[in-house]
Amino acid sequence: MTATIADADATAPEAQTPAAGPVPVGRILRFELVKQFSAWRVRLLILLCWIGPAVLVFAIDKQSTLPSDTLFGRWMHATGWAGPLVALGFAGTWALPLLTSVVAGDVFASEDRLGTWRHLIIAIRSHRRIFLAKAVASLTVILLLVVGLAASSTLGGLLAEKNLPLVGLDGHTLSPGDAAGKVLLAWLCVLAPTLALAGIGLLGSIALGRSPMGLLLPMLVALGMQLAQMLPLPVAVRLALPGYAFISWNGLFTDPAQIKPLMIGVTVSLVWAVVATVLAYLLFLRRDFTNLNNNDGAGRRVLALGVVPLAAVLALTAGVVAATTSDAGGTGITQAKVQKSVATAFSHLFRLQQSQMYHSSVTEAQLATTASCLKSEGLGKQEGSGNDWRCTITFNVPGNNITAQGIYQLDVTANGRYIADGDGPQEVNGYFLIVTPGKVVANPLWQFDGNVDLL
Amino acid sequence: MDTTVAIRGRGITKVFGDVVALDHVDVSVARGQIHGLVGPNGAGKTTLLGLLLGLAVADEGALEVLGAQVGRALPAPGGVSGFVDGPGLYPTLTAKQNLATLAALRPRDAVTSDVGEALHEVGLAEVADDKVRGFSLGMRQRLGLAAAMLTKPKLLVLDEPANGLDPSGKKQVHGVLNRLVAAGVTVILSSHRMDDLEALCSEVTILSTGRVVFSGPLNKLSDETRELDYRLRTTDPAAAGIIAAETPGISVVAGTDAAALADTDVIVVRARVAALDQLVSRVVRADIAVREFAPVVSPLEAAFLDLTEQETDR
Numbered sequence: 001m002t003a004t005i006a007d008a009d010a011t012a013p014e015a016q017t018p019a020a021g022p023v024p025v026g027r028i029l030r031f032e033l034v035k036q037f038s039a040w041r042v043r044l045l046i047l048l049c050w051i052g053p054a055v056l057v058f059a060i061d062k063q064s065t066l067p068s069d070t071l072f073g074r075w076m077h078a079t080g081w082a083g084p085l086v087a088l089g090f091a092g093t094w095a096l097p098l099l100t101s102v103v104a105g106d107v108f109a110s111e112d113r114l115g116t117w118r119h120l121i122i123a124i125r126s127h128r129r130i131f132l133a134k135a136v137a138s139l140t141v142i143l144l145l146v147v148g149l150a151a152s153s154t155l156g157g158l159l160a161e162k163n164l165p166l167v168g169l170d171g172h173t174l175s176p177g178d179a180a181g182k183v184l185l186a187w188l189c190v191l192a193p194t195l196a197l198a199g200i201g202l203l204g205s206i207a208l209g210r211s212p213m214g215l216l217l218p219m220l221v222a223l224g225m226q227l228a229q230m231l232p233l234p235v236a237v238r239l240a241l242p243g244y245a246f247i248s249w250n251g252l253f254t255d256p257a258q259i260k261p262l263m264i265g266v267t268v269s270l271v272w273a274v275v276a277t278v279l280a281y282l283l284f285l286r287r288d289f290t291n292l293n294n295n296d297g298a299g300r301r302v303l304a305l306g307v308v309p310l311a312a313v314l315a316l317t318a319g320v321v322a323a324t325t326s327d328a329g330g331t332g333i334t335q336a337k338v339q340k341s342v343a344t345a346f347s348h349l350f351r352l353q354q355s356q357m358y359h360s361s362v363t364e365a366q367l368a369t370t371a372s373c374l375k376s377e378g379l380g381k382q383e384g385s386g387n388d389w390r391c392t393i394t395f396n397v398p399g400n401n402i403t404a405q406g407i408y409q410l411d412v413t414a415n416g417r418y419i420a421d422g423d424g425p426q427e428v429n430g431y432f433l434i435v436t437p438g439k440v441v442a443n444p445l446w447q448f449d450g451n452v453d454l455l
Numbered sequence: 456m457d458t459t460v461a462i463r464g465r466g467i468t469k470v471f472g473d474v475v476a477l478d479h480v481d482v483s484v485a486r487g488q489i490h491g492l493v494g495p496n497g498a499g500k501t502t503l504l505g506l507l508l509g510l511a512v513a514d515e516g517a518l519e520v521l522g523a524q525v526g527r528a529l530p531a532p533g534g535v536s537g538f539v540d541g542p543g544l545y546p547t548l549t550a551k552q553n554l555a556t557l558a559a560l561r562p563r564d565a566v567t568s569d570v571g572e573a574l575h576e577v578g579l580a581e582v583a584d585d586k587v588r589g590f591s592l593g594m595r596q597r598l599g600l601a602a603a604m605l606t607k608p609k610l611l612v613l614d615e616p617a618n619g620l621d622p623s624g625k626k627q628v629h630g631v632l633n634r635l636v637a638a639g640v641t642v643i644l645s646s647h648r649m650d651d652l653e654a655l656c657s658e659v660t661i662l663s664t665g666r667v668v669f670s671g672p673l674n675k676l677s678d679e680t681r682e683l684d685y686r687l688r689t690t691d692p693a694a695a696g697i698i699a700a701e702t703p704g705i706s707v708v709a710g711t712d713a714a715a716l717a718d719t720d721v722i723v724v725r726a727r728v729a730a731l732d733q734l735v736s737r738v739v740r741a742d743i744a745v746r747e748f749a750p751v752v753s754p755l756e757a758a759f760l761d762l763t764e765q766e767t768d769r
Contacts, residue, residue: 115540119542122537123557123560
């Protein structure tokens with residue numbers, strides 16, 4: 001075909017059609033939210049997140065058997081504030097990765113599936129603004145769902161057991177006000193790893209398009225991180241994983257609070273959220289929407305702008321954590337730490353037991369509790385996770401000038417959490433239930449949860 | 456700048472990896488006409504439409520759309536609308552919601568059509584509140600056209616807009632496009648349906664393996680092509696066949712070429728357009744009535760096959 005190209009000098013500026021102005025982000029955001037809320041799966045998630053936890057927590061609380069293998073599960077009959085923490089533990093493992101998968105993991109991929117990318121780009125004419133609006137829209141929906149989970153589980157807990165003091169992870173008692181504040185803070189802390197997963201979701205949604213792998217990526221990453229947390233990894237690597245903040249909120253419920261691992265976990269998660277989102281943005285800008293079916297180096301770009309940078313972030317954060325913390329190369333679970341943690345928890349819970357039985361109050365100083373813990377009966381290295389820790393507690397018996405000893409069998413997980421199971425004698429551990437004048441309650445010394453500060 | 460030209464491109468090249476989608480394409484489209492874009496699959500039509508819509512930028516060459524240069528730093532100008540590879544619609548929204556959310560993206564001072572009016576124009580007013588999930592392909596095509604018209608475009612780029620349309624829907628779409636052109640809108644129409652292109656377009660561009668093999672008025676295309684096959688139905692096919700065989704520039708097609716035509720009243724002749732006049736007048740003079748005289752395949756289709764096969768054989 002032949003064509004005569006006009007001389008550029010002859011172009012009359014006033015006759016030109018100006019470039020279309022970009023659509024304001026607020027309008028695109030509204031458009032994205034309309035699409036999000038019109039999808040049945042998002043509506044269903046909102047319904048489930050705002051109603052489900054309340055019903056579930058209330059129902060569990062009304063059972064005689066409590067989920068004692070879940071953190072704070074054994075305290076659900078004691079206070080309404082245990083409910084939202086049980087829900088938080090479950091949410092960190094399953095619900096939050098699933099929500100980020102469904103929302104952030106699909107926000108870009110849905111356009112691929114519906115074949116609407118070109119329509120969107122023609123209408124909006126700004127890749128940057130599309131990305132921003134989609135990221136903010138998915139974040140808005142995720143926040144709405146997380147707030148629903150927190151509010152609903154709190155309501156369910158408080159309806160079932162009222163606003164009563166909560167027993168912390170080291171056995172100390174938090175007033176209802178403190179418990180409320182810390183529960184709120186714990187939910188706020190898990191927003192950081194949720195954002196990290198959302199960033200990974202955006203990346204997967206852009207990189208993998210309509211492939212179901214894109215949708216599942218946050219879930220798979222979360223599962224991978226959970227598996228990694230079960231392995232005996234060095235503390236530096238454990239803390240460098242963005243999922244650690246799903247666990248490290250536990251440290252808020254000790255006295256003093258284990259702030260350092262929590263802050264590291266939250267910071268690492270936020271770094272991952274920012275890096276993954278920026279990578280998703282760069283990948284999005286480089287995508288060609290004219291020929292979606294061609295394989296225009298997309299695989300290489302995913303590797304160069306997705307996998308390699310995130311692996312580098314993991315290595316870098318692990319290096320920074322190792323360089324700035326002591327003993328970060330080990331498991332963080334040492335004999336001394338286990339002994340200190342068990343002795344502290346026992347002292348606090350002994351005082352609680354005394355008050356439940358209306359005995360005269362006693363202080364930790366009077367008890368002077370010590371613990372002697374051995375792993376594998378003292379054979380091998382006295383460090384690390386395992387269900388072969390055995391602790392002998394020694395304490396002064398109140399009112400008598402004698403000392404008593406109790407045995408606890410510990411199951412310590414790689415992230416520092418443990419369950420201490422009373423192994424006698426009966427005079428120390430007591431029975432499963434305590435019958436008090438007002439109520440029958442679980443014996444706090446029969447079996448208790450604890451947490452070893454990894455740093 | 457020539458204000459009568461809607462699109463002007465020179466040396467446009469677009470490469471995807473090892474694949475050259477467009478290879479130094481020159482293109483020029485006058486304003487206020489329907490310009491057809493034809494080519495076999497993989498010829499580069501979608502890529503060219505994508506460049507016009509601002510979905511991608513050319514690797515080489517200069518492209519001017521509605522008087523504005525288009526490039527990496529210069530997006531497609533306002534006033535361009537349309538769709539490629541089918542209209543982008545959201546199945547969870549109703550037809551009205553699809554258009555309303557699209558209209559809401561426009562600046563407050565932007566000129567947009569009324570949503571109800573646009574739906575009425577394409578014959579979807581009665582299903583305005585139905586979710587698009589339940590729409591047929593033809594209804595989606597018409598809604599896509601309504602969405603494209605919503606922004607009052609000066610250049611409308613449409614990829615297979617008649618795909619999936621029933622005759623009534625097709626007539627409606629043709630009517631809409633003709634009304635738009637009468638109002639001064641330029642339409643770029645990509646289609647595999649030669650009858651649509653012949654009915655609507657004044658000019659066409661034929662692409663093959665990323666190159667332009669023809670661009671210009673349809674009648675010019677007809678003149679430039681090889682001899683065509685014509686069906687001739689008469690009251691005396693035997694005598695008509697003898698006359699045709701004796702007429703200069705005419706040959707009677709026999710055997711497998713005419714096998715598809717089982718009708719005994721029909722003969723198939725092969726000729727250039729100029730030779731047909733003499734055949735018709737000879738047949739009529741022999742007192743044989745002509746009931747039908749039409750190309751077996753349309754001139755555009757014949758040219759398309761001829762030109763694209765030549766390009767592929769190269």
